[in-house]
Amino acid sequence: MKFEVKVSDKNTSARTGEIATDHGTISTPIFMPIGTQGAVKTVSPKELKEINTQIILGNTYHLYLRPGTDLINSAGGLHNFMSWDKPILTDSGGFQIFSLARLNKIADDGVEFQSHLDGSKHFLTPEKSMEIQRQLGSDMIMAFDECPPADADINVVKQAVKRTELWIKRCKQYLSDNPGIYDWRQTLFPIVQGGVSLKLRKQSVETVAPFADCGIAIGGLAVGEEKSAMFDIIEQMDELLPKDQPRYLMGVGTPADLIYAVRRGVDMFDCVLPTRNARNGQLFTSFGKLNIRNEKYKTDFTPIDENCGCTTCKSFTKAYIRHLFNINEVLGLRLATIHNLYYYHNLMEMIRLHIETGDFGEWSRKYLNKIGAE
């Protein structure tokens, strides 16, 4: 995998770039839709391509439980299994264990948990996470880390930083000892922890960055802390992280968050917001959010967003989509998801365009104002 910075903004840390993978090249800054269990909920790979999705994220925890990594391995990897031939990034499984599963024990060796599906017991270690991700065949592999919540005691955060250091070494070692089983390369992203403590963040960068070949992730944010604290840390990280590698801010965020983080030098994002909110009827537009279930759209025969070029907006009205939500017709969930993902991808494309034309600062201030962000 290779990363090349194309254009750096004069006034902010924003930059455009390209990540070359064996499944194609990705233009950054980039948003990655979440394909939790081998599918981006409600949409097909063909539709993802039509709305210019360049890379998707798969969840190791979910795929490990269902359909199981052996099955995906037999299918020739996750790309083949789900019929998606562009890049895939997989997480390490750790975050879902902490947030979804019943966590039994966490120790230096690994994490013991019970499946949220059937209560079955499992033990995940850095080595096991790497083994699973080898079998999934993702282009980008995330390190197995410990991600404490925002209200964790400082000693827990310190412990997590230490454990994340210990574990990145074991991840790297496993990958060196066990080369990939498919015809393409897989790149390990170390993850920086340290909560909202600058001191711990510095320590974490120092210990994990040496393991980064091409890409490093900022973890442990968007876990309940104040937005201002999150952006402070991202700004400080910008100084600490290598400039020549893509930076991936995990689990963020709203359209405004993406713009603020790009200003601070972030290149990659993933978030459930566009897909999950779509399924709840919340739609993103160039003039802010709207909820399609609202009574006022009952006889509104205009598209969700007149300025939007997605297939949903080109073919269907708010009144029709509202009707589909009313009758619980799954086509509605899909039309909403396509719109929201298109919106996110289009936002990233505008961000890239304005960085390259040199007016990113001015454009983004105006845009934030238009969508009603502070």
Next chain:
Amino acid sequence: MKFEVKVSDKNTSARTGEIATDHGTISTPIFMPIGTQGAVKTVSPKELKEINTQIILGNTYHLYLRPGTDLINSAGGLHNFMSWDKPILTDSGGFQIFSLARLNKIADDGVEFQSHLDGSKHFLTPEKSMEIQRQLGSDMIMAFDECPPADADINVVKQAVKRTELWIKRCKQYLSDNPGIYDWRQTLFPIVQGGVSLKLRKQSVETVAPFADCGIAIGGLAVGEEKSAMFDIIEQMDELLPKDQPRYLMGVGTPADLIYAVRRGVDMFDCVLPTRNARNGQLFTSFGKLNIRNEKYKTDFTPIDENCGCTTCKSFTKAYIRHLFNINEVLGLRLATIHNLYYYHNLMEMIRLHIETGDFGEWSRKYLNKIGAE
């Protein structure tokens, strides 16, 4: 609307033809997917076109309750509302009242019922059914009829035949007095009732056929009677119905049913089977049915049907679709629906082809054998 018989089979009553409507021409024999509430469940109009859907059916009862006919009228009719520019046939609402709603009273004047959604009271008459279908703007309007179940007393069936006669006159009168409100023509299909009694069927044809301009429907079958009794009646109807109009057998059926009915001179079909069964995991193939949830498909990395040209079979494996059903991912419902509808449309295309090449009888015997039909 115009109907033209193209080729009549030498050995059976099968024939190919073309129905010209203001929304395009339909090749018969034809299968019409059911778009109950302004959407063929799980699929988009674009996908319907990609699998060669030529006409869809809308349910008057459902659309009248939600989103309401005024709303669809404001949208410029059902075609505009749901973004489907090919022909639409709407039923009269009667069948759903009998099968879904709480029926309070049926009399010569009309039918009083309570909505299955909220218990609200409504009164549907032949005139009201015509008014609604005028507002929906369907290309083909079904007469308001009474459709008794198979176990109904002969006197109830007689009564239904009489009422259906009374009502077709009122339907016709209403349509004459109230011309269409859109820029396209709408054609009324009278419905023949009479259960499995040849005498009553004859009587019904004599009384309703004079009201047919271009198209007549065979109602009151597939309501619980023996299959053999159904096909006997269809065979007798073939003698009684005008040859120069399309015959529409309502609510039928399995792939084998379609072949048997085409042999007996039927031109048009609708049925929930391909769409509803798809959502239950039951898939139709050129070698019979299969249920995708079956454990044996867990590691089956072949398509549903190697001989199928649908997008589902071209891109996805049984193992993947089974996984989607396992995790309740709605993409699975869609992939299954697309496959089943493609199968039905392709079956009709093969039927048309073999009628035209002159080997329909022989081909259909072999085909029925292949799919395991008796």
